[in-house]
Amino acid sequence: MSSPYCELGACVKGTMSMSNPKNTPLSIASDDWPRVLVLTQYPFNRLHGGGIALTNYFDQWPKMQIAQACIPSTDLALDMSVCSTYFSLSEEELRPSFIWRTAFYLAEMRRRLFSRILVNEMNSEKGHEPYIDEKIEKPAPNAKKSLASRLSGWLQRHGWRDSTGGAISKRYRYFLTTFRPEIIFCVPGDIGTSALARLTAETCNCPLVVQMADDWMSHFPNRHAAGWVFQNTLHRELSATLKMAECRFSICDEMSDAFERRYGVDFKALLGPVDVSAWAADKDMLIDDTELFLTYAGTVHDVAQLQGLKDIAVALSRLKRQGIDACLRIVAPKVCVEKIQNQFEGNHVQLFACDNHEDVIAMVKQSSALLLPIEFNAVFGKFVRYSMPAKICAYAASGVPMLVYGPDGVPPIGLAKRLGIGIAVTSRDHEVLDDALVKVLTDRIIRKSISEAAYQFALSHCDRAVVAASFQRTLRETVFGRHANGS
Secondary structure (H helix, E strand, O other), X not given: OOOOEEOOOHHHHHHOOOOOOOOOOOOOOOOOOOOEEEEOOOOOXXXXXXXXXXXXXXXXXXHHHEEEEEOOOOOOOOOOOOOOOEEEOOOOOEEEOHHHHHHHHHHHHHXXXXXXXXXXXXXXXXXXXXXXXXXHHOOOHHHHHHHHHHHHHHHHHOOOOOEEEEOOOHHHHHHHHHXXXXXXXXXXXXXXXXXXXXXXXXXXXXXXXXXXXXXXXXHOOOXXXXXXXXXXXXXXXXXXXXXXXXXEEEOOHHHHHHHHHHHOOOOEEOOOOEOHHHHOOOOOOOOOOOOEEXXXXXXXXXXXXXXXXXHHHHHHHHHHHOOOOEEEEEEEOHHHHXXXXXXXXXXXXXXXXXXOHHHHHHHHHOOOEEEEEOOOOOOHHHHHOOOOOHHHHHHHHHOXXXXXXXXXXXXXXXXXXXXXXXXXXXXXXXXXXXXHHHHHHHOHHHHHHHHHHHHHHHHHHOEHHHHHHXXXXXXXXXXXXXXXXXX
């Protein structure tokens, strides 16, 4: 099966009529819809939290007027309904850091050594020199994959990012020349994507719009000399990109305030849009006391959700001994389920590998209550301290009562407390957590109050028709403003 990512602009040329030497607007394009290039680490999809929000932001944007440059993923299915023109970013555009190059060099050396040992063992068993074909067939590719994946996971858990620089390669330049973007939208995830966004905007002479989705910068290591160097490089590169951007979005007001102080530029808060009508559950749904389901739906990361899910699983086992039989359902992409399937014990935890967006919605709507766990750990907690997970908007739209479990001071906890859209538990105290679980699962008065408040919040602040329209209008006005100024 051929890759959906284009090489040297082939995909673009195959889907658009691009023979236009004067760089005039394409005949198929409307003046109201500029050509936008979306630059992110992850592709459009309906499984990853950031990918879902990205897909909803650009819903209704003409497909012929949008392209995406991203890192290829074997775990996420591309959403071709929003964008069908992709460019695969590689080490030519996102330059790996020294520590990543070293780590994967060691992985390659281990693979070669392991392969040589296998060949020697085969020689001793066969008693003759193997043919060339035999040498090629016998390496153990899993040795490289296993070590590479372990190194990658360790580096990510300790805050190291894979790229420390960006570059306009020949194939990327050809892609840009072919597609001719009029605006760049970027969600930086490391030094490389930040630098590449700036270089892309300079190369194309078009405005740059940036969205910050979380505080990944504070999760960067700086406990030693190399970490200190990387931290300073990151701050310099990201500051330059943010100052160059003509518009900057954050994910919530708390992030806007913090980042404005940190970088000295303005931010606009932008929640993740959802299709409220698709998520809304039956508000008259009654609880069947024999089947209580507390559902978490979404990706599971070590630095964000895993420990909270474990705490809830233990709490439900305590409640079961008290006569309240409730089950924790974790609905996650297959790749996440495979990673966490050995982390839980007992039949009160059910794992569902679900890569279909509609199936996820159905399981959320059929739940007794919903769970939003947030990391308590002081180090890892920095990563999510200004984050507003897109799923909180989807949860609210469903109207199913939710429990928000995390440290005080993070945006979802504050939102739940201020607006009453969920029960907030801000400590790992067993009694407090158990009491909150009983209430969100069985107290009809509390459940009804939460349900009504959450749905009204989603309708007025998160509906895709409102949020996406405002976002798209901002991008279009940014382009028209640049054209009006003669740039």
